[in-house]
Amino acid sequence: MDKIKISNLEVFCNHGVFKEENVLGQKFLVSAILYLDTREAGLTDNLEKSIHYGEICKYIENFMKKHTFKLIETAAEKISMNLLLNWDNLEQIDLEIKKPWAPIGIPIENVAVEISRKWHTAYIACGSNIGDKKKHLDDSIYALNQRETCRITKVSDFILTQPYGDVVQDDFLNGCLELKTILNPKELLTCLHEIENAEHRERIVKWGPRTLDLDIIFYDDLILADDDLIIPHIEMHKRDFVLKPLAQIIPYKRNPVNHKMVIEMLYDLQK
Known part of the structure; x- marks a missing residue:
């Protein structure tokens, strides 16, 4: 991905743990690497297809001066998040804040915090088999899209499927969606x-009836195995009610664990 680099923007502002830092202020140096696709801007010589780095610098300066935080970690986090939310073609930002006058009582060039934040692509399976199933799914999609940190980019058709497992219950309405977050x-x-809780989801019986079920299937190409979260979803290759709608929106997405495409996993399941 292409990059625009901003190095050592000087800002005099009032961040720090000590009261004197908040009152007297000090100098900070902010550097940023902005990740985006500059191809169209380069071919058309059109600034609107790129990012105005002058506006980015002004935004960072104004934000740093307007707010007071104890930690430069907080300043870095909030600046990065706000830039990602407010500049549509910004895909990722690496941000560094240096504190040259850190009051630690011994000579030091500076103390710095450097973070990297980006838009990720996640795929979510959704299902319901209690009450107005379609409304539960529609409401969940609306609620997710209303979150500032989430943007739904694709939604599959909803399909009626038989329940998974041995619990006797009504058929499910299932779908999948693509999410930038x-x-x-x-x-x-x-x-x-x-x-899920807003739709009165209850976790009483495993694979039992539910008003709403939302599962993370993929998150970029991440492989994660924690006690409460496994990505890619460990059961996805066994579930046609996940693979069928998923194949509508990303048929050629590869599972980073078994390296099979979604459409291949669906074919294997249907054999």
Whole structure:
């Protein structure tokens, strides 16, 4: 991906743990690497197809001066998130904030915090088999899209499927969606649980009936195995109600674990 680099933007502002830092202020140096596709801008010589680095610098300066934080970690986090949310063609940012006058009582060139934040692509399976199933799915998609940190880019058709497991229950309405998000996997999981809870989801019986079920299937090409979250979804290759709608929107996406495309996994399941 292409990059625009901003090096050592000087900002005099009032961040720090000590009261004197908040009152007297000090110099900070901010550097940023902006990741985007500059191809069209380069071919057309059109600034609107790129990012106005002067506006980025002004935004960073104004933000640093307007707010007061104890930690430069907080300043870096909030600046990065706001830039990603407010500049449509910005895909990723690496941000560094240096504090040359850090009051630690011994000679030092500077103290710095450097972070990297980006838009991630996640694929979410959704299902419902209680009450107005379509409304539960529609409401969940709307609620997710209303989150500032989430942008739904594709939604599959909803399909009626038989329940998975041995519990006797009504048929499910299932679908999948593509999501751009700044949230990390655990934050995204919490977000999905909040939306499930708003639809009165109850976790009483495994694979039992539910008003709403939202599962992370893919998150970029991440492989993650924690006690409460496994990505890619460990059961996806066994579930046609996940693979069928997923194949509508990303048939050639490869599972980073078994290296099979979605359409291949669906074919294997149907053999």
